[in-house]
Amino acid sequence: MEGSSAESALSVSADSIRITDLTQDGDVLTFAITSQKLNSSAGVCVFRAYEDFEWLQQSLFSQENVPGLQGIIFPPLPPKALPLQSNMQTKALKQLGFLALGQDWQGYCKALEFYLQQVATHPTLCKCKALDSFLINSESPGKQRGRKGIFNRLSQAVEEMRKESHKDVDNFFQNERNKNTNIAALSKVATEKLIDVVMTEQKLALACGHFSTSLHLCVNQDDAAAVAFSKVCLKLSDIIEAVKQNFEKVASNNLTTLGLGLDLESRYQEAEKEMLFRRTCKLIELETVKKSTEKAKANKREVMEEFQKAVEKEFSLISSVAKEEIERFHSSRVNVLKNVLIGWCEQQLNTAKECAELYSQHLEACRNMYSE
Amino acid sequence: MSGSCGRNPPPFPENEDQEAELDTRVLDSDEYDDEGEDIFTGARSKPITPTSAPDEGDIFSEEGSYIRTDVHHATNGLHSDEELDLFTEATVELTLTNTTSQGRREIIGPTASACNTTPVPNSILKPSIVTKTMEELEEEESGDHFELNIAVTNPEKIGDGMNAYMSYKVSTQTTLPIFLNKTFTVRRRFSDFLGLYEKMSAKHSLLGCIIPPPPQKSVVGMTKVKVGKEDSSSAEFVEKRRAALERYLQRVVAHPSLLQDPDVREFLERDELPRAVNTQTLSGPGLLKMINRASDAVNKMTIKMNESDNWLESKLQEVENEEQLLRRLHAAVDSLVNHRKELCSNTAVFSKSVAMLGSVEENSALSRALSQLAEVEDKMEQLHQQQAFSDFFILAELLADYVRLLGAVRCCFEQRMKVWQRLQEAQSTLQKKREAEAKLLWANKPEKLQQAKDDINEWESKVSQYERDLERVTCTVRKEVLRFEKEKARDFKQHIVKYLESLLHTQHRLVKCWEAFLPEAKAIA
Numbered sequence: 001m002e003g004s005s006a007e008s009a010l011s012v013s014a015d016s017i018r019i020t021d022l023t024q025d026g027d028v029l030t031f032a033i034t035s036q037k038l039n040s041s042a043g044v045c046v047f048r049a050y051e052d053f054e055w056l057q058q059s060l061f062s063q064e065n066v067p068g069l070q071g072i073i074f075p076p077l078p079p080k081a082l083p084l085q086s087n088m089q090t091k092a093l094k095q096l097g098f099l100a101l102g103q104d105w106q107g108y109c110k111a112l113e114f115y116l117q118q119v120a121t122h123p124t125l126c127k128c129k130a131l132d133s134f135l136i137n138s139e140s141p142g143k144q145r146g147r148k149g150i151f152n153r154l155s156q157a158v159e160e161m162r163k164e165s166h167k168d169v170d171n172f173f174q175n176e177r178n179k180n181t182n183i184a185a186l187s188k189v190a191t192e193k194l195i196d197v198v199m200t201e202q203k204l205a206l207a208c209g210h211f212s213t214s215l216h217l218c219v220n221q222d223d224a225a226a227v228a229f230s231k232v233c234l235k236l237s238d239i240i241e242a243v244k245q246n247f248e249k250v251a252s253n254n255l256t257t258l259g260l261g262l263d264l265e266s267r268y269q270e271a272e273k274e275m276l277f278r279r280t281c282k283l284i285e286l287e288t289v290k291k292s293t294e295k296a297k298a299n300k301r302e303v304m305e306e307f308q309k310a311v312e313k314e315f316s317l318i319s320s321v322a323k324e325e326i327e328r329f330h331s332s333r334v335n336v337l338k339n340v341l342i343g344w345c346e347q348q349l350n351t352a353k354e355c356a357e358l359y360s361q362h363l364e365a366c367r368n369m370y371s372e
Numbered sequence: 373m374s375g376s377c378g379r380n381p382p383p384f385p386e387n388e389d390q391e392a393e394l395d396t397r398v399l400d401s402d403e404y405d406d407e408g409e410d411i412f413t414g415a416r417s418k419p420i421t422p423t424s425a426p427d428e429g430d431i432f433s434e435e436g437s438y439i440r441t442d443v444h445h446a447t448n449g450l451h452s453d454e455e456l457d458l459f460t461e462a463t464v465e466l467t468l469t470n471t472t473s474q475g476r477r478e479i480i481g482p483t484a485s486a487c488n489t490t491p492v493p494n495s496i497l498k499p500s501i502v503t504k505t506m507e508e509l510e511e512e513e514s515g516d517h518f519e520l521n522i523a524v525t526n527p528e529k530i531g532d533g534m535n536a537y538m539s540y541k542v543s544t545q546t547t548l549p550i551f552l553n554k555t556f557t558v559r560r561r562f563s564d565f566l567g568l569y570e571k572m573s574a575k576h577s578l579l580g581c582i583i584p585p586p587p588q589k590s591v592v593g594m595t596k597v598k599v600g601k602e603d604s605s606s607a608e609f610v611e612k613r614r615a616a617l618e619r620y621l622q623r624v625v626a627h628p629s630l631l632q633d634p635d636v637r638e639f640l641e642r643d644e645l646p647r648a649v650n651t652q653t654l655s656g657p658g659l660l661k662m663i664n665r666a667s668d669a670v671n672k673m674t675i676k677m678n679e680s681d682n683w684l685e686s687k688l689q690e691v692e693n694e695e696q697l698l699r700r701l702h703a704a705v706d707s708l709v710n711h712r713k714e715l716c717s718n719t720a721v722f723s724k725s726v727a728m729l730g731s732v733e734e735n736s737a738l739s740r741a742l743s744q745l746a747e748v749e750d751k752m753e754q755l756h757q758q759q760a761f762s763d764f765f766i767l768a769e770l771l772a773d774y775v776r777l778l779g780a781v782r783c784c785f786e787q788r789m790k791v792w793q794r795l796q797e798a799q800s801t802l803q804k805k806r807e808a809e810a811k812l813l814w815a816n817k818p819e820k821l822q823q824a825k826d827d828i829n830e831w832e833s834k835v836s837q838y839e840r841d842l843e844r845v846t847c848t849v850r851k852e853v854l855r856f857e858k859e860k861a862r863d864f865k866q867h868i869v870k871y872l873e874s875l876l877h878t879q880h881r882l883v884k885c886w887e888a889f890l891p892e893a894k895a896i897a
Contacts, residue, residue: 182732190729193722200715207711211704218697222690225857232864239872334735338896341741345893349886356879363872368867 009132013038014120017135019113020045022105029081029105031112035135044136050080051114052140056119059130066124068314070278071321073329074125076267078111107260114264124321166280170319176326177276184269191262198259201251208244212237235369239362246355253277253347261340265333272329279322282315376639396477425477440519520625521545522640524618527610532562536598537561538610540617544640546696550632556641562589564645565617572624578791581630582784582856584623585776587616615765619773626859672811681846688785695778702771709768712760716753725751737896751885755878762874771869781856784849791845795838802831 016036023030034045057077063069116135119125133141168174215237220226289311293304392866526541545556569586577583593609621640639645723746730742809824 049695084467179732179734182458183729186725186729186732190722193718193725196718197715197722200718203709204711204715207704207708211701211708214697214700214704218694218701220690221559222686225854225861226690228861229857229864232861236864236868236871239868239875243875249542322638330735333897334738337738338741338893341745341896342890345886345890349883349890352879352883352886356883359872359876359879363869363876366872368866370869 008360009129010120010135011038011124011132011174012036012044012120012135014117014126016043017113017116019109019116022109031109033116033135045228046135046138046140048140052134053077053115054080055141056130056134060119060128063128068317068321069319070282071275072122072124072323073268073272073275073325075115075122076271077115078108078267081105081108095132107256110256110260111264130209144287157198160277163281163284164277166284168280169283172323173276173279177280180269180276184266184273186263187266191259191266194259196261198251198254200368201247201254203226205244205247205251208240208247212240212244212300214239231369235362239359242355242358242362246358248353249351249355250348253351255346257340257344261337261344264340265337268329268333275322275325279315279318282311282318286311286315388540437656514600519545519547520631522618522621522625524614524621527614534595534598537563538594538597538613540614542621542640550637552641558640558643558645560639560645562587562613563647564639565620568624568635568639568643569814572630572633575602575633576629577783577787578845579629580784580788580791580845580852581627582777582780582852583630584620584627585780586620587613588776612765612769616773619769623777684785684788684846684849684853688782691778691781691785691853695775695782696810698771698775698778702768702775705763705768705771709760709763712756712763716756716760718757719749719753723747723753735896741892741896744889748885748889752882755881757886759874762871762878766867766871774812774863777856779858781853784852788842788845789851791838791842795835795842796836798831798838802828802835805831 012035012179016034019031020034021032023032030047030049032045032047034043034183036043054077057074060074119128119131120135125131130141168177215233218233219230221230286308289304289308293308295299298305436892521544523543524540525536525543528540530539531537539559539561541557542560544551544557545555547554551741566589569583573583590609590613593606593613596606597610624636630636726742726749727746730739730746731740733739805824805827809821809828812821812824
């Protein structure tokens with residue numbers, strides 16, 4: 001989907017948005033965002049901190065005069081990154097999920113980049129002035145306090161839970177809600193389990209490192225037999241080092257492809273859930289208003305009916321926007337997952353082949369060494 | 373020491389040239405200088421016979437045949453290519469201080485000519501016994517004349533409840549003439565193996581041999597098996613024990629003196645063995661053993677042997693250091709194995725979660741791909757499991773075995789110390805007897821003089837006997853240590869190659885998994 005139409009406020013090409021660099025100053029991370037201007041060959045580069053992304057998200061939420069705004073599935077913003085400290089692993093994990101495990105910030109930058117691209121390619125959201133300003137203004141917008149958005153994260157209050165399971169009037173939406181609940185839960189679980197796998201792989205790499213280092217301590221040049229034994233130990237050390245590097249690569253592949261993909265899927269399902277919830281709330285509001293209108297006394301009735309009509313209109317706008325969003329979401333997510341799976345498989349296949357080649361060379365060398 | 377090892381250094385011949393041999397045979401160490409000659413001065417007179425061959429018949433006599441034991445683990449495809457390397461290195465190191473004209477000896481009798489698959493041209497034979505020995509051993513390796521393969525298989529549970537035990541099938545395949553048949557099988561239980569160790573320990577350790585230690589007892593493991601728990605941990609325990617028993621036997625028969633021991637042959641051949649009851653921890657002999665061990669430990673601390681042999685002293689230090697190192701390595705491999713097992717279970721859980729995702733997915737191609745992904749992860753779990761086993765059986769058990777073997781080497785040194793101690797005590801008793809005689813002379817009591825003189829003679833001969841014993845033990849210890857080191861290097865080499873092969877195998881299977889999945893992923897529309 002292109003971001004350019006006659007009314008579009010976006011002056012850069014959506015496909016060209018990249019996060020090219022990241023600098024860390026104490027706790028503060030600054031991202032370098034580049035994009036291509038639409039009507040010229042000039043490129044733009046701006047520097048933003050996380051607060052600026054939050055400002056953007058809030059601005060998107062709080063747009064006025066956008067019909068059916070609540071029916072939009074807002075691209076999910078990755079949570080705030082914590083600076084890498086060695087003992088923060090578990091805490092960071094809970095916050096960031098996948099994005100915390102990478103040694104460098106590549107995964108995180110990729111996730112933010114994807115977020116910007118999603119916003120820029122969204123037919124409605126790309127028109128938001130805040131986006132353009134975010135992407136091209138040299139001054140960062142973070143100082144401006146946007147209006148408080150109308151949506152917060154889905155809280156788990158009992159009230160909300162009750163609302164969430166409110167029966168729908170439309171089969172399409174009821175089905176969608178059911179499916180979404182399932183997939184959201186399952187993809188979250190899958191993401192967590194993959195985190196476990198990656199952490200174990202990282203632990204294995206560490207254990208191999210220890211083993212490899214300990215083998216070096218066995219070197220002893222005192223006599224022929226000791227020298228022979230030392231050579232053997234060093235050889236094994238090299239082999240274990242290769243095993244270690246393989247684990248590191250495998251873990252990194254898992255992180256940067258499948259991990260990010262599952263994480264994205266999981267967060268997008270949550271975003272869809274929030275949208276559906278907003279619509280459900282509106283539905284409940286509508287039904288409540290209808291009931292009140294029926295019960296209203298004659299003098300209040302007209303006012304109530306006007307009000308009801310307004311709510312009905314809102315609701316139907318939201319529903320129609322939601323329908324489009326859902327269809328768009330379905331097709332794009334399949335595509336995203338497909339690319340994720342292909343990329344993951346190809347990377348792991350390459351890594352596995354390289355590793356097999358390396359082991360093969362070691363084996364050859366061993367056999368030659370021991371038979372000469 | 374398992375695998376295709378097992379050279380039998382030639383039995384010592386009974387003639388005057390032996391000290392030349394002795395000198396040169398142990399000259400593998402660069403540190404070994406002129407001190408060697410001092411040690412062996414005492415050894416001139418008496419030939420050293422392989423003590424474990426009492427009445428074994430001429431097959432084992434000194435001028436007779438050599439025995440080549442090619443102990444062959446069933447799955448071990450690695451062969452003798454490696455030995456040549458060892459010997460090449462060994463020959464280079466020789467510093468001969470004593471190349472007498474009789475340096476070149478025909479240690480091997482007529483049977484040597486029978487083993488002529490690789491004829492060793494005379495020009496290669498240098499004027500040194502060791503070279504000859506190594507060459508001849510090379511010949512042994514390349515020729516396949518005498519063989520001994522042992523396998524321990526088919527663990528079976530006999531009996532019920534707390535009196536149950538596991539019985540293992542011990543199969544031997546051999547061309548050695550000392551055995552009645554070429555292939556034979558017996559059933560043995562764990563206490564039989566322990567009993568064998570006890571017997572050999574009693575007979576050979578005092579001579580300075582390194583006796584391979586048997587696998588450890590495990591109350592927990594065995595209790596689970598006895599109680600009848602059919603889970604994977606008791607199956608793993610039984611497999612671990614079976615493999616350990618097999619390696620143990622292979623090491624035993626790889627030791628030239630032990631192979632000649634009739635107890636070993638009886639263990640392998642005889643249908644029914646008398647139950648070895650003194651191997652139980654709480655039996656009379658068991659307790660006695662514990663007491664002995666405790667007193668040994670005290671001895672070790674209080675008595676410092678006056679070690680005149682630098683080589684041996686530094687070797688002992690090396691052994692102790694190495695034991696520590698190997699322990700550390702073993703702990704590292706253990707942690708590796710545990711992490712791999714963790715990876716197994718995590719992968720399995722992940723696979724299930726992906727399968728669930730696939731089942732609720734509406735898009736059929738994506739759903740299919742997700743199910744395939746779950747299967748790939750399942751296969752990977754199996755691969756991880758297998759690799760964990762490899763890690764364990766190839767590396768961890770090797771290291772554990774060697775930690776125990778190094779303990780046995782230390783015992784060997786301790787035995788030597790005991791012999792030295794006995795000599796010291798005899799020398800001091802002799803001294804006392806001489807003093808007593810002197811006193812009697814001075815006190816002029818002729819009637820007791822004869823007794824005193826007899827005593828002195830008795831103790832003099834004891835002292836010289838013990839001196840010879842010490843020399844012999846020292847010599848054996850040296851020999852054993854050298855043999856052990858070579859075996860160790862070879863063993864480790866073999867295992868590394870095995871380990872690499874297993875890694876490569878797993879990796880290839882992994883590549884196949886990914887290759888199978890790729891088209892599924894691409895098929896998503």
